[in-house]
Amino acid sequence: MTYIDQLGASAKQSAKVIATLSTATKNKILVAVAEELLKSEEEILTANAKDLELACSKGKKPAYVDRLALTSERIIAMAEGVREIATASDPIGIIDTGWLHPKGMEIIQKRVPLGVIGMIFESRPNVTIDAAALAIKAGNAIILRGGSDAIYSNTMLKNIFVRAGIAAGMPPASVQLVEQTERAHVRELISLNNYIDVIIPRGGKGLKSFIIEHATVPVIETGAGNCHLYVEKSADLEKAYAIILNAKTQRPATCNTIETLLLDYELLVAFLPIIAQKLADAGVVLAVDLTCMEILNKHKIIAEHATSADYKTEYQALKITIVAVGGVEDAINHINTYGSGHSEAILTEKMAASDLFAQEVDASSVYINASTRFTDGAEFGFGGEIGISTQKLHARGPMGLRALTTYKYIIRGNGQIR
Known part of the structure; x- marks a missing residue:
């Protein structure tokens, strides 16, 4: 079993447990993460400084460096964003609609988690926290693969989320990061049909084009903003x-x-x-x-x-x-x-x-x-977003908690046959 296979198998097992967590437990996890972020500011800024130093040494453009940078204000904003997600309505278990079959069966459409999300993104390290928080609140496990230019920041943020989350009742392997930066892992991740239910890319045109061309896992395209x-x-x-x-x-x-x-x-x-x-x-x-x-x-x-x-x-x-x-x-x-x-x-x-x-x-x-x-999940009142979908299937526009769910039909009968 490869490194990516191991991440996928672990996420699949955790997803089964996360899907059963109560809203109160998920909120407790997120509040603990928000508090840990604020306590860990020095660790976060130290890790981010390594990424910024490398980016500047490579001659990255100011706009790119700005997306990569974390500050005290941005850490506070991340923590506040996690708290907002904790206070947002839980979509899991909501009955979208229901009706009575002519033969007397009750049919309902109920919100359930997607399962395992693969999130591939570039430069913005805050996505590590935003995506993980949204995934957990919507009852999903998530595998994160950030850009190599943000590896120190992403690893630190993932570690903070995991240590706070597990202490508050989060199943292990609910939030994982691909910490090996080889590009071959991206292609393997987007082909992990046995374990991953959806891939969400968030980054430049080149990244998204590559994923759309090579993925065998369903993809929700996000973010191109002309x-x-x-x-x-x-x-x-x-x-x-x-x-x-x-x-x-x-x-x-x-x-x-x-x-x-x-x-x-x-x-x-x-x-x-x-x-x-x-x-x-x-x-x-x-x-x-x-x-x-x-x-x-x-x-x-x-x-x-x-x-x-x-x-x-x-x-x-x-x-x-x-x-x-x-x-x-x-x-x-x-x-x-x-x-x-x-x-x-x-x-x-x-x-x-x-x-x-x-x-x-x-x-x-x-x-x-x-x-x-x-056009932003928080501005739309979603408590945050995992991305902004520019396609029309499954989700469109800012993707909040509801966009990270699907539905199942539950049919209650009393011996009916067709």
Whole structure:
């Protein structure tokens, strides 16, 4: 039995026990983990410092280093997130629906755990805690495989979760980490059909493409965020300035940040120079189409020529594409051509425009007069998220506790035969 097989077999056994834990026991485990995180701040920061030192020595970009970094504030946020999951409603055992069969049998649909989750992610070490907490609350075991650049942080966080969890009643092997960093283990993990029920990748396009191509275990694709914001000609422009800057600059490395700004032709003369200058003042590099370039040149605002490659790119950095469009249908067509199905927004004062946009844009989350930065499990009131699904089967959008469950039918009869 290989190293990965051993992890899978252990997780499968633990999953049987976790599925039977009471809500009170699961909450006790999570509260203990939250407390242990706060007590272990020095250990966590010491481990994280090793990862940061290695990342900087490899010349990693600032956005990447930011995703990798842990601080006192982020550790507190992790602990608070675990506490929120502890206080969230337990989906296990909920009856979704029920009815009476014509022959008198009672049929109910009941929420149950998925079983064993394989979570493969890059750089963000907080995912170790977030994913493990959500998995446990939803009655699942989880095998985590983080990026090699975060191995010290991930190992420390996993150890903290396990020691606190076991002391509070968590079955051993409920939360495991692939601590051997060889890439061959990823391919083995995503083929572990005998033990793993679902793979959830969370990371860059390359990681997700590899997993989708090679996995034999079912995959829930998450996170690609080529998000757009369309300013329709009736929009409240004062609100638009604040929303656009927030959606682009608050945390540019996140998947719910906008990468393309679509502007109605009628707004180009009055609105484009002002918002372009505001973005530039915030350090944002502008890549614009020819129509926008002509206007920006007149105002001596520096910009690059946008290419078709820019339309498809999730920058995860302080860069934005700006494109002129001829109305809401043109904007919808652009988004459905180049978007990733994550989060899309329209700013408008016209109900007809917002209704058409919401109906026809193909995305997990559609915003009307608000920033896309709210696409987040905690912001949606889920108590956290294991990822943001950009596909349509099983789960879509921020994946909270309910998304980590499935259902079974229970049929009660009294001797009925067919």
